[in-house]
Amino acid sequence: MSASISPQILPSEAETRLEVQPLPLDRLQQMYRTMFLIRRVEESLLQAAEEGKIGGAMHTAIGMEANAVGAAHATRPDDYVTCTYRGHHHALARGMDPGQAIAEVMGRATGFAKGKGGSMHFVDPEHGLMGANGVVAAQVPHAAGMALAAQLRGEDRVALTFFGDGALYQGVMHETFNMAAKWKLPIVFYLENNRYSEMTPIWRTSSVEALYRFPRAYGIESMQIDGNDVEVVYTAVAQAVERARAGEGPTFIEALTYRLAGHMAGDLETYRTEEEKALQRQHEPLMVLRNKLLERGARPEELEAIQAQVEEEVQAAVAFAEESPWPDIAQAYTDVFYL
Amino acid sequence: MPKWTMVQAINQALALELEQDRRVRIFGEDVGRNGGVFRVTDGLQERFGEDRVFDTPLAEAGIIGVAVGMALYGLRPVAEIQFAGFAHLAFHQVAAQAARLRYRSGGEHHVPLVIRAPFGGGVRTPELHSDSVEAFYAHAEGIKVVIPSGPYEAKGLLHAAIQDPDPVFFLEHMKLYRSLREEVPEERYTIPLMEARVVQPGNDLTAIAYGALLHTTLAAARQVEKEDGVSIEVIDLRTVHPLDEETVVASVNRTGRALVVHEDSRAASIAAEVIAVINERALYALLKPVRRVTCPDTPFPLPAVEDVIVPHQERIVRALRETLEP
Ligand SMILES: Cc1ncc(C[n+]2csc(CCOP(=O)(O)OP(=O)(O)O)c2C)c(N)n1
Ligand SMILES: [Mg+2]
Numbered sequence: 001m002s003a004s005i006s007p008q009i010l011p012s013e014a015e016t017r018l019e020v021q022p023l024p025l026d027r028l029q030q031m032y033r034t035m036f037l038i039r040r041v042e043e044s045l046l047q048a049a050e051e052g053k054i055g056g057a058m059h060t061a062i063g064m065e066a067n068a069v070g071a072a073h074a075t076r077p078d079d080y081v082t083c084t085y086r087g088h089h090h091a092l093a094r095g096m097d098p099g100q101a102i103a104e105v106m107g108r109a110t111g112f113a114k115g116k117g118g119s120m121h122f123v124d125p126e127h128g129l130m131g132a133n134g135v136v137a138a139q140v141p142h143a144a145g146m147a148l149a150a151q152l153r154g155e156d157r158v159a160l161t162f163f164g165d166g167a168l169y170q171g172v173m174h175e176t177f178n179m180a181a182k183w184k185l186p187i188v189f190y191l192e193n194n195r196y197s198e199m200t201p202i203w204r205t206s207s208v209e210a211l212y213r214f215p216r217a218y219g220i221e222s223m224q225i226d227g228n229d230v231e232v233v234y235t236a237v238a239q240a241v242e243r244a245r246a247g248e249g250p251t252f253i254e255a256l257t258y259r260l261a262g263h264m265a266g267d268l269e270t271y272r273t274e275e276e277k278a279l280q281r282q283h284e285p286l287m288v289l290r291n292k293l294l295e296r297g298a299r300p301e302e303l304e305a306i307q308a309q310v311e312e313e314v315q316a317a318v319a320f321a322e323e324s325p326w327p328d329i330a331q332a333y334t335d336v337f338y339l
Numbered sequence: 340m341p342k343w344t345m346v347q348a349i350n351q352a353l354a355l356e357l358e359q360d361r362r363v364r365i366f367g368e369d370v371g372r373n374g375g376v377f378r379v380t381d382g383l384q385e386r387f388g389e390d391r392v393f394d395t396p397l398a399e400a401g402i403i404g405v406a407v408g409m410a411l412y413g414l415r416p417v418a419e420i421q422f423a424g425f426a427h428l429a430f431h432q433v434a435a436q437a438a439r440l441r442y443r444s445g446g447e448h449h450v451p452l453v454i455r456a457p458f459g460g461g462v463r464t465p466e467l468h469s470d471s472v473e474a475f476y477a478h479a480e481g482i483k484v485v486i487p488s489g490p491y492e493a494k495g496l497l498h499a500a501i502q503d504p505d506p507v508f509f510l511e512h513m514k515l516y517r518s519l520r521e522e523v524p525e526e527r528y529t530i531p532l533m534e535a536r537v538v539q540p541g542n543d544l545t546a547i548a549y550g551a552l553l554h555t556t557l558a559a560a561r562q563v564e565k566e567d568g569v570s571i572e573v574i575d576l577r578t579v580h581p582l583d584e585e586t587v588v589a590s591v592n593r594t595g596r597a598l599v600v601h602e603d604s605r606a607a608s609i610a611a612e613v614i615a616v617i618n619e620r621a622l623y624a625l626l627k628p629v630r631r632v633t634c635p636d637t638p639f640p641l642p643a644v645e646d647v648i649v650p651h652q653e654r655i656v657r658a659l660r661e662t663l664e665p
Contacts, residue, residue: 080412082408111445112445112447113443113444113445113447114445114446115445116442116443116444116445117443117444117445121443121444123443123444123447123448125447125448130408130411130448131411131440131443131444131448133436135431135435135436138404138431138432138435138436140404141400141401141403141404141405141407141408141432142404142405142407142408142411142436143408144401144404144405144408145404145405145406145407145408145409145410145411145412145416146408146409146411146412147408148405148408148409149408149409149412149413149414150412152364152390152414153414159408171400172398172400172401172404172432175396175398175400175401175404176401176404176405178396178398178401179395179396179398179401179405182396334446335441335442335444335445335446336441336442336480336481337441337481337483337505337581338441338449338503338504338505
């Protein structure tokens with residue numbers, strides 16, 4: 001079974017070997033900070049969900065943080081991003097305020113969408129996050145539309161769209177591949193392949209074994225990378241973005257990764273073994289980056305200091321959210337139409 | 340003033356928008372080089388270039404999904420769906436994405452896009468090509484559904500739709516494309532959305548219609564007025580969702596009788612909604628139950644019997660007379 005469809009294989013086994021230029025130490029530390037922030041925000045959210053403080057479906061990206069952080073660093077703040085309901089990490093990586101993020105998930109009036117979007121619909125146009133989407137693959141053509149608009153207006157923005165392995169089998173995905181390739185759109189298709197669609201491993205449902213080869217039928221350049229190594233992600237996205245900005249068209253990146261928490265808060269996880277999780281934990285993104293940093297001369301105290309700082313920030317953000325007011329009932333009636 | 344068909348009036352409106360607003364982009368299947376299967380976009384690509392008017396692959400969900408992204412970016416996309424019945428393939432992108440993004444984002448997003456699509460009977464195309472789809476989209480909160488009743492109306496409403504901050508589904512009745520000509524000003528003018536029009540004033544009954552059947556309803560009303568010596572107010576809804584309740588309610592409060600006519604089938608239709616509004620807001624003014632003349636709850640009728648099943652003048656006359664009985 002190929003790495004694309006087998007959760008028994010580590011992301012480091014990805015097939016495309018990229019030439020990865022080491023990033024400067026301070027950049028890597030910054031990345032570590034953001035990845036740790038995402039991890040702690042999401043762990044706090046899971047905790048809050050367990051305490052009954054969060055209603056509805058909440059999906060975390062614990063174990064997938066490097067995808068978001070590497071990509072955010074390889075794009076410009078004014079590039080446009082769309083992603084899935086599993087989108088906390090992308091918003092935080094692009095700079096969303098953690099307090100606003102947590103408040104939104106808790107349904108408070110101080111959330112970025114006044115409590116109307118919730119965990120599944122993160123949005124922050126100011127930081128280029130044009131929308132997470134609760135429906136699998138729905139966000140993909142939106143990114144293509146943004147790429148088309150940029151191209152038509154002669155602006156050099158790039159659109160980057162994230163989706164899961166399950167999205168590949170949606171029709172609109174293929175409608176979008178065709179348009180993006182035919183029109184040479186400045187778009188990056190980024191597959192966060194965690195090898196599961198909800199509770200079903202992808203090998204049970206996929207007719208193809210190497211997912212990154214799929215869009216080659218449309219003439220789209222593609223690669224399969226280690227999505228848990230932030231430097232690799234950075235390199236891949238930087239290359240894809242450069243191609244897009246140069247007018248060379250779309251790139252498809254299949255990033256192998258693994259979701260360490262359940263599909264959503266409260267998931268019983270009956271579909272995988274502890275052994276499998278233990279295996280995948282050996283190559284989880286925070287650890288990969290931590291080892292890298294230590295190897296390259298960062299001192300453990302430095303990392304501890306970063307963590308302590310983040311810890312404080314997250315606690316403040318949670319407190320801000322919990323103390324925030326609930327939305328007014330009038331909110332149910334506004335923002336349907338412009339008036 | 341020139342006398343134009345609805346095809347010409349819409350073509351002219353699109354040309355003016357392209358000329359006056361750089362943000363406007365027009366696209367769809369056969370829309371660019373060929374000028375559309377009904378030639379509504381004829382000559383536009385030649386005049387404005389492929390960056391402004393272009394062909395897409397046959398991919399309805401993709402077309403609307405891409406239009407959503409363009410609108411979020413700040414353009415004013417005008418997407419054509421070749422026949423309204425094909426919009427079912429894009430239903431999700433229309434009803435759950437375009438229509439909902441403003442709400443979902445707490446007002447951060449604007450999706451000012453227009454979807455144009457032909458529909459309607461009387462031209463012998465089978466179901467899916469003829470289907471009335473307005474009720475599906477009327478139920479999708481956050482999108483306006485507009486159906487013009489002729490060339491003059493089409494031009495003014497389309498200008499308003501393209502400049503509207505919200506998504507608009509603009510449904511063009513195929514039978515109206517070339518069957519009548521009207522005087523249409525060459526310059527740009529707008530007709531406000533969400534405002535119905537009193538086509539002719541009257542005192543004894545309010546007849547409510549839209550699209551092609553407005554004309555049949557008007558003819559039926561005039562026949563009954565002439566033969567029975569009554570006076571009938573005729574209203575063109577123009578925007579079928581959200582409804583202009585005020586115009587309808589004010590009229591029925593005065594006349595005490597109402598009839599709703601449309602080509603769409605009956606259950607959970609625009610007529611059902613109009614009647615519910617009348618019941619809520621003008622029930623005590625009613626002298627008779629409100630009736631509706633519609634297609635039956637079947638797929639759009641087969642070509643050979645279309646003319647007898649789609650509401651026609653005789654049926655509307657009969658319903659008017661029954662509603663006018665003391
Ligand atoms: C169109 C659609 N069908 C089904 C669902 C329910 N659903 C939510 S997440 C999910 C799994 C998607 O898997 P994948 O694309 O691999 O993303 P992941 O959750 O693994 O990040 C499903 C089936 C949905 N949200 N949208
Ligand atoms: Mg998955």
